[in-house]
Amino acid sequence: MFNTINGTELDQLLIQNSEGLIVVCFSADYLGESRMLDSILQEIASDYSSVIFVRIDGDADSHYAAQKGVYHLPTVMIYNASELVHFKQGLQGKAALKRTLSAIISNEQTA
Amino acid sequence: MNKDTVKHILMLEDMENDVELIKRAVKKNIPNAIFSVAMNKQEFLEKIEWQVPQIILSDYNIPGYNGLDAMFYVNKHFPHIPFIFVTGTLQDEEKVAQAVLSGADGYVLKDNLKSLSGVIEEVLAKSEVRYQAAEEALQRIRQTNLKIQKITSLLDNLEIPEKEKQILKGLIKELEEEVKPETVLA
Numbered sequence: 044m045f046n047t048i049n050g051t052e053l054d055q056l057l058i059q060n061s062e063g064l065i066v067v068c069f070s071a072d073y074l075g076e077s078r079m080l081d082s083i084l085q086e087i088a089s090d091y092s093s094v095i096f097v098r099i100d101g102d103a104d105s106h107y108a109a110q111k112g113v114y115h116l117p118t119v120m121i122y123n124a125s126e127l128v129h130f131k132q133g134l135q136g137k138a139a140l141k142r143t144l145s146a147i148i149s150n151e152q153t154a
Numbered sequence: 155m156n157k158d159t160v161k162h163i164l165m166l167e168d169m170e171n172d173v174e175l176i177k178r179a180v181k182k183n184i185p186n187a188i189f190s191v192a193m194n195k196q197e198f199l200e201k202i203e204w205q206v207p208q209i210i211l212s213d214y215n216i217p218g219y220n221g222l223d224a225m226f227y228v229n230k231h232f233p234h235i236p237f238i239f240v241t242g243t244l245q246d247e248e249k250v251a252q253a254v255l256s257g258a259d260g261y262v263l264k265d266n267l268k269s270l271s272g273v274i275e276e277v278l279a280k281s282e283v284r285y286q287a288a289e290e291a292l293q294r295i296r297q298t299n300l301k302i303q304k305i306t307s308l309l310d311n312l313e314i315p316e317k318e319k320q321i322l323k324g325l326i327k328e329l330e331e332e333v334k335p336e337t338v339l340a
Contacts, residue, residue: 054160058186074307101300109296112205115303120205125177126189127162130204 045085045096050107053099057122064094064147065122069101069113076134077101077117083137084119091144123147161187163274164207166224167240168193168216175267176211176240183271195219202228206292207235208285209274214241214253222256229257234288236281238273240264298333302326 048056053067068084070077081098088096101108101116111120112130121129121143128147135143161184167173173191180187190207192198195218202210210228214221225237239253239261253261259277262270278285306326309319 054186057160057188061181061185071304073304102304105297105300106293108300109293112203112296114296114299116300122188125181125187126191127201127205130201 045081045088045098047098047100050099050104050110053097053107056095056097057125060095061125063124064091064144064151066094066096066144067120067122068096068098069108069111069116069118069120070098071100071102071116073102074116080117080119080134083135083140087137087140087144090141091148094144121147123151159186161209161278162190162205162207163187164190164192164198164202164210165240166192166198166210166212166216166219166221168213172213172264175264176270179267179270180211180274184274195224198224199227202232206232206289209278210235210237211240211270211274212237214239222253225253225257232288234281234285236260236277236285238262238277240267240270295333299330302329302333 056065066084068080070081072078084096084098088094099108101113101118108116108118115132117134118132119129119135119140120127129143163180165173165176167176177187177189180189190201190204192201194216198219210224212221212224216224221239221241225239228235228237236259237257239258241261242264259281260273262273306323309322309326312319
């Protein structure tokens with residue numbers, strides 16, 4: 044699942060899932076890079092059933108995006124157990140994203 | 155403190171056990187805290203740019219770095235962000251005085267972490283006005299950057315003469331220089 048939510052919903056998600064792994068993509072339909080990244084995340088989401096994947100429309104919700112430190116789209120943030128562990132602007136490939144996620148999950152398991 | 159708003163806290167701490175103890179101490183009274191953790195200078199300088207934190211908690215001794223240097227960096231580049239030392243090495247009164255006089259907003263000893271969330275709430279309340287004003291300015295700059303990105307993207311798809319397109323791109327470049335987020339507080 045890779046649903047579009049708004050900023051208030053993301054804040055609630057971060058508070059309610061304080062022990063989980065959450066991938067957030069700030070995206071915009073008018074950008075080719077964003078559309079590509081959205082479809083990559085949509086694919087990856089099915090490989091990681093325990094991870095929550097969400098998309099924020101950084102164009103419609105630009106005030107919230109700016110509050111979160113976003114000034115370029117797309118931007119991916121990953122939260123793990125109430126910690127922001129990844130923040131990257133621009134298009135990222137499927138392999139790179141999977142490597143990042145696997146590294147976070149394996150660190151968590153060895154901790 | 156609004157319990158529904160996420161509070162972003164940046165921690166400079168090289169000891170994993172201490173990171174967990176500090177997180178636990180903070181979350182007792184501030185359950186909506188989200189952390190970024192930097193274990194060295196490079197991570198600190200990188201993560202402070204990710205998402206400007208509402209407060210910084212820093213150890214005093216970091217291998218290859220120093221809490222005071224981190225504080226001077228914050229005071230210079232992000233003067234609106236409050237800075238608290240959370241350390242085991244400030245027993246020396248002279249060091250405490252030096253830290254506070256040099257610009258720290260507070261300090262907590264690691265063997266007294268139960269007082270940490272209270273100190274954070276107190277410091278956040280004191281610094282709210284200066285934080286809000288600067289953060290709102292930063293947010294406007296980030297939103298302007300998002301608008302510039304949108305204009306650039308739409309311009310690429312516009313069918314107008316190349317000469318006019320280049321003039322518009324030149325103007326956009328000038329605007330980008332004026333609204334670089336890292337220069338707005340400098």
